[in-house]
Amino acid sequence: MNPAFSAEDEAFRREIRAFAQASLPDDLKRRGGYDYHPRRDDQARWTRILADKGWSVPHWPVAYGGTGWTGLQRYIFEEEMRLAHAPTIDRIGTELVAPVLYTFGSEEQRQSWLPGIRTGETYWSQGFSEPGAGSDLSSLRTRAVRDGDDYIVSGQKTWTTEGHHADMMFLLARTDAEVKPQAGLSAILVDLTSPGITRRPIWTIEEGLTVNEFFFDEVRVPAANLVGQEGAGWSYAKFLLVNERTNSAEVPHTKRDIAQLRDIARIERKNGRPLIEDPRFRARLARIEIDTMALETAVLRALSAGGHGGGAIASLVKVRGSELRQRIADLAADALGDHGVVLCLNPEGEDRLFEDGLTSPVPDHGIGIAAKALFRRATTIYGGANEIQRTLIAKTVLEL
């Protein structure tokens, strides 16, 4: 029992920190500080810089470009990236799709797709949810019908994160309607420039664009793009979703948010004194920090035990982590006083619902906060709603 980072881990942290300080361009750092959904060009630039250093996909097997770091080192790396305000790099490709490809994909698929993910040239989306299949993925209806060397895909996908940036989609479709629902699903890689695909942006609660809807009208996809076995798509999707949940504790991001909130609370004033001295604010902040410390230690426990700790711990930290992300964003909005309710779009964003010709009065330290507080309502829904996670915990850990 020694719950402290080793001297080697601390030296590793210094190395990462020095690299981030030396290599992160100022404009990326500024936009990273605002913390809106990152622009594709920012993500691509930073991924390229990391790839040149050999650090863009730390968790991959070394043969495909991974670093061979321990789970703890990867955690430290992520923490330093967030504290440095580096852009978050595309996770759909690097953390969700790629592990499925190098675990279940063919050698040709690995050679074709992994390099582009590693360097940030190719962007991926995941095509799971449908209007009629949210938490209950097994009920999805998008079909892929075999026709010679192709599949013909028809149907609709929704909540497609990064769909507006994506070149490719990891699609879950029904290839067999005769068997029981889970057994009839297959995973297929779809080039989003194929004829017959229509994309529609879904503007979200903070007037931002991160998710999309896709319509497939008899889209031809080479059968070689089938991942693994036909009918095994359900197990690949579950594998991918466990990875998603483990990461969705998002402790490094919450720690970064706490550091930012402390800065805000030193600038903002209440009754003529810095807000950070207000007892009620201090109590709310302390509670969040304590809960974050607990969650971080739970994640570190899972990491030091090796791997991601399996499904049960993933569900547990997903529930707590997603709720914490909401609480910290809410407290940050409170800390801004009047400015906490002001619509403040990304001043350097690439997407606008419409131009209102108005100027937001939000000071620099408050940019991005209200948008974050609103969009974080989604954290307890995506990656498997928290109610689904609670049921999973009850079934798998408590065996109820």
Next chain:
Amino acid sequence: MDFDYSSEQEALRDSVRRFVEREYDWERRFSLLRSPAGVDPAHWATFAELGWLGAGLSEEDGGFGGGATENALIAEELGRGLVTEPFIAHVVATQILAAVESDAVAGLVMGETRIVPALQEANGRGDWKVIESEASESGTLSGTKTLVEGAAFADRFILSARSPKGVGLYLVDAQVPGVTLKPYRTVDNRRVADIDFHDTPALELAVGAVAEAAIDHGMDHGIVALCGEALGIMDAALWATRDYLKVRKQFGTAIGNFQALQHRMADMLIETEMVRSLLYRAQGAIASSDPAARAAAISAAKAAVSTAGPYVGGQAIQLHGGIGVTEELNISHYYRRLFVIARQFGDADLHMDRFAAAVDRNAIPA
């Protein structure tokens, strides 16, 4: 970084579990609670014999080479069995005496003498830093200490008092004139006492910064052990409730099949695991050379225990229904102990304040 217990630590856990199984079953516990002394003095002798009284003390301090982890482990298993022996008070006493290099440690570790900390006062509301007891120029003590566990069996007390030279730490014989015990029970069936001291002769152990540091050191160890005890109780309450949900039938089905109850159980598990995580963190931080990091981690654990403990205990009652509030079932006893632990050595508010002050170096104290 590793979070695994060593084989020696696992053996220690097993030995406490065996004691609870063999010597502390539910009937035995009830008969002890209702006996005049409230505990069986032979049990303390067993603790000494099995090495538990020195397991959490380094060899150079006169113990058997362990530390906070061993104490928390023992307390966790005692908590699981709702054992009412004042083990936490023992941890505080040994750590304070070790910090001031007192030779009284040896008798304590062997179970030959009973030295009990009496640090708390009513006006402190759990904050051991609030001290109104006074030490005179001639070295006698006057004041009142509250909620002193194990007072009835004490040979000596460790007292804090304000002296002309600053906060002092003292040893007082229990049998000397001017010491008056007022024994009572807390809701968890612990035997405690308020103790009045009036011009009581005392031996000075330390004064000033050394005394304050020794008290903090002892309290930090006591809090970590107390959090260990809380974890054992929370875990026991959680799994007892799980078992009940599988067998209790209503509306023609085991009530564990109802999703509302499953989700409540999931939340109880999450809270328990978060407390376990913070306990591990506190065990690691107690040896830290950074006092702020140490205070933050320990108070984080205690603040969490003070809220999550009664939450888990309370939900265990709720999911049991009426039987959960009865005297006969262990569930109400889990809750009672968690109710007391939540307030012992400072409540959630006190520890959130201490945490915030430790974390925010730029904060200006009120």
